[in-house]
Amino acid sequence: METLIVCKSYHHGNTWKVAESMAGVLDAEIIEPEEDYSSNLSDYDLLGFGSGIYWASFHGDIFDFVQDLPVVEGKKAFIFSTSGMWNIPIINGFGGKIRDRLSEKGFEIVGGFSCGGYNIFFLFKLVGGIHRGKPNEENLKEAKEFARRIEEKGGW
Ligand SMILES: Cc1cc2nc3c(=O)[nH]c(=O)nc-3n(C[C@H](O)[C@H](O)[C@H](O)COP(=O)(O)O)c2cc1C
Secondary structure (H helix, E strand, C coil), X not given: CCEEEEEECXXXXXXXXXXXXXXXXXXXXXECCCCCCHHHHHHCXXXXXXXXXXXXXXXXXXXXXXXXXXXXXXXXXXXXXXXXXXXXXXXXXXXXXXXXXXXXXXXXXXXXXXXXXXXXXXXXXXXCCECCCCCCHHHHHHHHHHHHHHXXXXXX
């Protein structure tokens, strides 16, 4: 399965570490959303979209990248994020909006992964930040297991 991972990670590179762990399992290429890959899209069966969570959502550059994609057929996608707060899937989590945009483009969503990421934004700086050291070894191991499930079973 040819896989491309699109990742936005500007705060501490937290999400990029998760992307690298997943890419190692999936033998995937990782790009930043600023790169225009729409013409190469036919090369890939599976796309991963990862982002730090900024203002309760994926970064706008990921939305722009998805917006510029053509409508696809027979392609799968997964999403992943790191965040300073807890992702609460019951209210659709931080990935709800990007999932909707990907579905509108014709992707079958086969998985979602999230974990904590070191955060010193705003008031958290005053207390030395939260989630120090994250994503840690355990988080990256879980990210690899997630990627393995996608690879072996086509979903999570
Ligand atoms: C401008 C800004 C806004 C943020 N907003 C949120 C937020 O709304 N919810 C949250 O859980 N974390 C928030 N965070 C924390 C980041 O999601 C967290 O540190 C993440 O791991 C950053 O990923 P990165 O290092 O890949 O950029 C914010 C961080 C920054 C810099």
